[in-house]
Amino acid sequence: MSISAYEKPLGKVFTPDYQFSIPSFQRAYIWRRENILQLINDLEEAAKTPNTPYFLGSLILVREGGTRFSVIDGQQRLVSLSIIIAALRDLETDPEWMRLLDALIVEPGDKLRGIANEPRLTLRERDAAFFREYVQEGNLEALFDLSDDDWASNAQRNITINTKTAYDALDALSEDERHRFASYLVNGVTLVIVTTDDLDGAHRIFDVMNMRGLPLTPSDVFKAKALSGMKPAEADAWAARWDDIMDPLGDDTAQVEEFFAYLHMIVTHKPASGRLIGDFLDEVLQPYLAGGTVTAFIDKVLAPYAMAWRILERPSEALLPDEARDVLELLNDYSGHEWRPVAMWALVHSFRNLGAPGVSPFTAIGAHATRSAADAKAVLDLHDRQRLKEVLVALERATGIATLNRHSALTRRGRAAAAIRDLDKGYPVRLVRGLSVSANDRAGALVRLHGELQGEENLIRLLLIRANECKAQSRITRPRSLSALPIMPLDITQSSSFADWTQEQHDFWMYRLGNMALVQGSEDQLNRLTDYDRRRNRMLMRADSRRFPLTAQLEDFNACTPHMLHARQEETIRLIAEYWDIRYDEDHADLTAQDVEQLARDHAAKPTRGSRRVTIAQVVAAGLLIPGETLVWERPRKGERWVATVTEHGRFRLEDGSEYASPTAAAKAASGSTGNGLDVWKRTADGRKLSDIWKEYRLRY
Known part of the structure; x- marks a missing residue:
């Protein structure tokens, strides 16, 4: 079994060197809206430091001959990256940028060199045509025109919703911001390409990389640094204390990283820069190391905030005032976690002994429980119930309005850092900037x-x-x-x-x-x-x-x-x-x-085209279609031809007299099968496809 592994930027991966296909035995595309939005937000933040690469993990591939590879691990990221690039391409107005973005997901072909025009990624058979027609070939207008019953699989549903999500998120950026984002995506995002010529070998590699030899977590690195200057006996004791604090958080690396990123924000009042380990060591741990007070960090910082994190994970089981528990459960309704550092701060500054050895804020459960809720309440020392309630209520309000207004994760993290900075200064909650809601935010919501x-x-x-x-x-x-x-x-x-x-x-x-x-x-x-x-x-x-x-x-x-x-x-x-x-x-x-x-x-809301479906009625009202004119859909090879008339009410009337409010619905009714309505109907006056007319409307309005 031959194995090779190389780290490459995305711009060297989406090239003629790799023709990716998803084997039929692989699971479908399962990423949801929150997954692709998190990726976009992470890349948007990483693009602010263009000289720092963003590692997106590994692809495990099996060589199928020439430049063709089957994807054993990495499908979700490859599909999502293709969706993001397709949205960037569709939002672009500069022909050169459009051409360069298009070439990342569709091989333009070269007859002289014998290179065929085809997509760089082929999905499983059930979804391949859908993904190629709507996403890779740039028919996003037609994709936005689909309704729920036009999807033949959950993967097609996820592709549609994630494309709309990516389009809306990137549409909120300025043209310069999108260009910086696209440039970083190509040059700054890196993948390790692991290839083998044997399917069984690929699965063994996948097993080793995902199940064995797990890398050190940030907690392991920080613990080793914190204890490095202690004598052996002392180090053993404090290592056990560290483990007692961190083990209940679990061994999920992403969750541990998120906890330390938020702890860094709480201490420094700055959002993480993408260099978590270096920033945390330099800006959080080093002052304690220099002052010989690492044990104070473990007891007074790590322990209470780790316990606060656990409360946020299970608020219904925590011994909190009812109003605080209720708001924390509401905050857990949000897919993003940018509210957590503020909530952690509020809990730690409301309980004097949160995280102290032997003190648990959770109700004992089960037949062998030895401590009652009343006993636990007597141990916990809540000293500012009113302020805890005020902070959490304001935090839930700000989080809800930011979610409605589609604020990026980067913006929400910035607001959380600002809120903690003001709270540390002792400002009344109504004056805390990160928890305030502006007139424009209110109107936008x-x-x-x-x-x-x-x-x-x-x-x-x-x-x-x-x-x-x-x-x-x-x-x-x-x-x-x-x-x-x-x-x-x-x-x-x-x-x-x-x-x-x-x-x-x-x-x-x-x-x-x-x-x-x-x-x-x-x-x-x-x-x-x-x-x-x-x-x-x-x-x-x-x-x-x-x-x-x-x-x-x-x-x-x-x-x-x-x-x-x-x-x-x-x-x-x-x-x-x-x-x-x-x-x-x-x-x-x-x-x-x-x-x-x-x-x-x-309130001068920022004009965005967005992915909202354009209707026939809107296009008629804009004068881009005229009531009474005809549209035709021809299939010469099958000898089929359908005609539709544009009505004054913004509908398409077929020859049998039935009327439809969307091109896709009209195409489906005419042919008896789901079709790309915007691409199949053409105006008889000039042969122009509806997809071009729809895109003109979106650009204008």
């Missing part, structure tokens, strides 16, 4: 609450929990399985109770808060129910669903109408605004009663 939230199930669930608890004026115990489900079905049929709805009304409300309700159970329970009364009855069947007042309200409505969803939308937004105290401005004007477009204009 309200504008976002009015919009579509497709593909953001976790955010919808989080928002509905806050709205329902605000309406109930109390904490609501959540069932183990809790989903945010749509009141309307994904498709409306002529035989259902939604037959009177127009397609425009359905499309407008489908992914808005007014159409969502909290329900015990999963989405599967409603999949085949198309009538409102059957969907409502299924939602209300369980008592755990009826705990939530906005869900229980459905019992009072015998029909679902646009007016009903509008009323639910307005009430939900008002409740969330009240929960986070963003309903009124400085002049006590009710912002939830203002026109949302005017609100956005008044």
Whole structure:
């Protein structure tokens, strides 16, 4: 078995030297929105120090002949990197940058050298055509036009949502920032390429790299440095103390790194720079080493903050005031963890003896428990209950609004560092900069609450929990399985109770808060129910669903109408605004009663194209399509030809008289199968594809 390993920048990996394919036995693409967003945020931060490489792990490949390799380990990163590059390419306006970005994911070909034009990465057979057509070949407009029933697999769903997520995150950057990001991606991101000519050998390599010979964690490095100047007996004792503190955090390297990165922020008031070990040794440990007070660091810094971290992991089991425990559980609803250092600071500065030997903030569980909750409370020394509550409530509010406004992880870390700096100075919570909410932040959050939230199930669930608890004026115990489900079905049929709805009304409300309700159970329970009364009855069947007042309200409505969803939308937004105290401005004007477009204009929201689906009606209103003109889809080889007419209401009418509100829906109805609607329909007047017209609209508006 021949093995080779080389470290290479991404710009040397996405080249004709490597033609990657995903074997059929590999699992599908499973990365979710939070995974790709974390990668983008990490790369955005790393790009600020362009001379420092960002190591993205290893690829384990099997040679298949020539430049062709099967990917044994690394599929998730290769697919996600391709998605990020595709989004950068689509957002680009400079033809040269577009060409260079395109060449990273699609081999442009060279007839003279016998190099074929083909994608650099081929997915499993089930998803390969989808990924190539929509992502690699640059049909993002068509991808944005797809609806849930156009996906043939979960991998295609993940590809779609992650592409929209990457597009929106990168669209928030300026052109110069995107160019710096792209340049760093190509030159600063490195991978170790491990190749072998034997599949069994590749699996053995994978096993060794992932299961054995694990590298030292930051905790191991810092412990060794901290104890290096002690005598053997003393070092043994403090090594045991260190292990007692750190072992409960687990041995997940990423989690341990995150803990020390946040501890570095708490001590230095600076976000991590990407050089965790060097920065922590120099800026946190070295002053204690120089002063001979390492034991004070272990007892007074490491121990209390490690215990605070454990509380954040399991707040429901901690002996905290009810209001603090409730807010910590709400904070754990967020996928990002940038709130954690502030919460850790609040816990450590509220309990005088947190992390002390023999003191546990957790309730004993099980038949052999020897210490009661009352005993534990007597041991813990909570000295500032009110300030703990104020900090955590302000932190949850700031985190929620930052999430709604899609602030990057880099921005959120910067705000956390600023908050800790002000808290250490003793500022009142209302004056802590990192916990404050500006007028523009407030307006931006309200504008976002009015919009579509497709593909953001976790955010919808989080928002509905806050709205329902605000309406109930109390904490609501959540069932183990809790989903945010749509009141309307994904498709409306002529035989259902939604037959009177127009397609425009359905499309407008489908992914808005007014159409969502909290329900015990999963989405599967409603999949085949198309009538409102059957969907409502299924939602209300369980008592755990009826705990939530906005869900229980459905019992009072015998029909679902646009007016009903509008009323639910307005009430939900008002409740969330009240929960986070963003309903009124400085002049006590009710912002939830203002026109949302005017609100956005008044606060000069940054214009972004975003990945939101462009509708036929919008293109007609902009004059880029004219009612009455015809579109054609031809398949000469199959002898098939379909014609559609643009209506004045912003729909496509097929020759049988049926009308559709999206090009993809019209293509699906015409051919009987899912198709790339924006690419197949062409305007008869000039032969121009709809994808070009749609992109022109996005660039203009």
